[in-house]
Amino acid sequence: MKKNYNLLMHLLISSKNLKFVGMLLLTILAGNAMAQFQPAIQYFRPYDKRGINVFETPKEKDTVVWDGLKLRIGAGFTQGFQSLKHSNGLADDPSKLYELGPGFPLAQANLNLDVQLYDGVRLNLVSYMSSHHHNEFWVKGGYLQVDKVTFLKSEFMDKLWENLTLKVGHMEVNYGDAHFRRSDGGNTFWNPWIENNIMDEFTTEIGGELYYQNKGIIAMVALTDGEIQGNVNKPTSDDVSKRKPSIYGKLGYDKQFNDKLRVRLTGSFYTTQSSISNTIFGGDRTGSNYQYVMENAPVTLSGNAFSGRFNPGFRDNVTTFMFNPFVKFSGLEFFGTIEFAKGANSFENGEGTTWAATGDRKANQLAFDLLYRFGKSEQFYVGGRYITVDATVSEGTSAITPGTNYDVTIDRICFGGGWFVTRNILMKAEYVTQNYDGYQDTGANNRFYNGNFKGIVIQGSIAF
Numbered sequence: 001m002k003k004n005y006n007l008l009m010h011l012l013i014s015s016k017n018l019k020f021v022g023m024l025l026l027t028i029l030a031g032n033a034m035a036q037f038q039p040a041i042q043y044f045r046p047y048d049k050r051g052i053n054v055f056e057t058p059k060e061k062d063t064v065v066w067d068g069l070k071l072r073i074g075a076g077f078t079q080g081f082q083s084l085k086h087s088n089g090l091a092d093d094p095s096k097l098y099e100l101g102p103g104f105p106l107a108q109a110n111l112n113l114d115v116q117l118y119d120g121v122r123l124n125l126v127s128y129m130s131s132h133h134h135n136e137f138w139v140k141g142g143y144l145q146v147d148k149v150t151f152l153k154s155e156f157m158d159k160l161w162e163n164l165t166l167k168v169g170h171m172e173v174n175y176g177d178a179h180f181r182r183s184d185g186g187n188t189f190w191n192p193w194i195e196n197n198i199m200d201e202f203t204t205e206i207g208g209e210l211y212y213q214n215k216g217i218i219a220m221v222a223l224t225d226g227e228i229q230g231n232v233n234k235p236t237s238d239d240v241s242k243r244k245p246s247i248y249g250k251l252g253y254d255k256q257f258n259d260k261l262r263v264r265l266t267g268s269f270y271t272t273q274s275s276i277s278n279t280i281f282g283g284d285r286t287g288s289n290y291q292y293v294m295e296n297a298p299v300t301l302s303g304n305a306f307s308g309r310f311n312p313g314f315r316d317n318v319t320t321f322m323f324n325p326f327v328k329f330s331g332l333e334f335f336g337t338i339e340f341a342k343g344a345n346s347f348e349n350g351e352g353t354t355w356a357a358t359g360d361r362k363a364n365q366l367a368f369d370l371l372y373r374f375g376k377s378e379q380f381y382v383g384g385r386y387i388t389v390d391a392t393v394s395e396g397t398s399a400i401t402p403g404t405n406y407d408v409t410i411d412r413i414c415f416g417g418g419w420f421v422t423r424n425i426l427m428k429a430e431y432v433t434q435n436y437d438g439y440q441d442t443g444a445n446n447r448f449y450n451g452n453f454k455g456i457v458i459q460g461s462i463a464f
Contacts, residue, residue, distance in 0.1 A: 038464070039070040041114050041122055043147045043165070047074050047463040049423045052190055053328065055180045055254070055264070056220075059147070059163060059213035066119035074112040074464050075129075076187035080105050080194070082457045084432075086293050089450030090441060097447060098297040105291040106132055106301060110140075110186035120148020124171075131185045132287025133305035140184075140285070141204040143169030165211040170230075173203050174220060175248050175270040175280065176322035178337045178367070185286035189463040192371055192381060192418060194430050195289045197337060198310050198389045198410055199365045201322065203228055203283025205246060216255040218266065222248050226272040228279045244273040246280075252324075264326040271319040278318055281341070281363075282311040290432070293453040308434060308453070310389050310410055312363035314343025316351070331374050333383075337367040347397045355402050363391035382417035395443050408438035408448075426461040 042064045045054045083102040090096055109130045115123040125142035128134055146166040149157045172179065182196040196202070207224025225231075226246040252266025272278055287305035295304045320341035327334045342360040350357030371383035388411040396403035416430025436451035 038072055040064045041072050041116050049420050070116040072114040076110040077462045078186050078188045079107040080459045084293055084453055084455035086453035096296055098292050098295045098299050108186040119150050121146050128185045133302050134285050141170040143167050143171035163212055163214040168208040170206045173205055176201055176268045177266055177324035188461045189426055194457045197367050198387050200309050203279045206230055216253050218252040220250040226275045228283050246272040260330045262328045266324050268322045273317055278315050294451050296447050312391055313345055316344055316346040316349050318343030331372050333371040335369045339365040353399050358402055361392040365389045379420040385414040387412045411435050424464045429458040431456050
């Protein structure tokens with residue numbers, strides 16, 4: 001342990017970023033101090049290395065004994081360094097893109113509160129203390145999770161609930177498995193890569209999820225309000241523009257066959273018929289970890305927070321399916337995302353326009369990760385990643401014109417690795433290259449015309 005700390009200090013000081021070193025040291029000391037007094041929480045996914053490759057919280061009998069209310073205070077902290085370059089095919093105006101240089105993006109931090117309220121009943125509340133999109137303190141959401149119903153004093157209900165879990169609140173939507181491995185502000189510990197999928201499937205909505213888990217079988221059905229925030233205003237009387245709920249679900253199988261082999265396969269769907277502003281592909285309130293790539297100058301931290309990602313803009317109606325295979329054999333690990341989505345914005349559905357509805361567009365995504373984890377406690381890993389998105393984009397659509405639709409492709413290749421210095425400290429790095437194909441040299445998205453960005457990104461991450 002002492003050798004690891006000394007080596008980490010040498011690497012940090014050599015960066016000549018004393019502010020970063022100071023912040024990181026304080027966070028390490030605070031995290032280690034807090035870890036000594038953290039109470040155990042039932043049916044809980046740890047924020048540190050123990051939470052890697054945990055998806056839905058397991059339903060097996062929990063060994064944590066209920067002996068009264070407990071409060072667990074945790075945090076996630078991430079500081080990155082990037083050296084990226086970007087370019088496009090606009091030869092007549094090559095300086096249009098923001099001039100990138102090596103540097104340290106704003107550090108991101110999360111505050112995690114977990115409360116054991118009763119036997120099998122807990123509360124989760126996560127807040128963003130610092131992020132690229134919302135620079136102010138911002139609540140992500142909170143939910144109540146019920147894994148036991150002993151408070152009902154009913155043997156029948158206790159037996160019924162042995163395989164059930166209920167989550168209610170304003171919470172992260174459990175569509176697909178990719179969101180269990182993504183970076184979320186200061187929480188970057190579970191993601192072996194620097195960034196999330198190109199088409200980032202993440203949002204929070206108000207509602208409930210009911211789970212059934214038994215002998216490897218996973219089934220979930222859910223209903224939410226279909227939007228990222230609560231709203232009580234009455235939409236227009238036109239039926240097509242009324243709010244509709246989001247309905248989503250998951251069916252899968254997750255089995256640890258022996259001490260070496262684990263196999264998981266899930267299929268998920270998410271659908272809403274009409275929404276004022278649906279955000280299943282744009283609900284992140286923290287921001288990208290590839291800062292300002294493929295952005296035109298001038299830029300702002302919050303105004304250009306999602307660089308390198310693609311949002312298909314299905315804000316009114318959307319239906320999407322995702323399939324996620326996961327196989328871990330000894331240290332070798334494979335995770336895949338196969339996704340098919342379609343939807344439209346309100347203009348494309350003819351709401352308030354002078355032209356007829358044009359109907360749904362499509363956006364499909366394939367993503368594959370291959371990792372090898374090694375070391376006595378799998379504290380090291382190396383691997384590669386490939387992602388491609390094929391979509392039809394809509395440009396120039398308004399109430400008076402249908403605009404133009406055309407097909408585009410975005411692909412990303414990454415090579416990287418990481419080192420868990422301790423259970424709570426992670427250093428990771430990757431080389432990334434991302435290409436844009438099919439974009440036109442005129443219009444609002446012309447900065448992506450024959451676009452490319454590439455380079456190296458490094459992150460230091462702490463979680464407790």
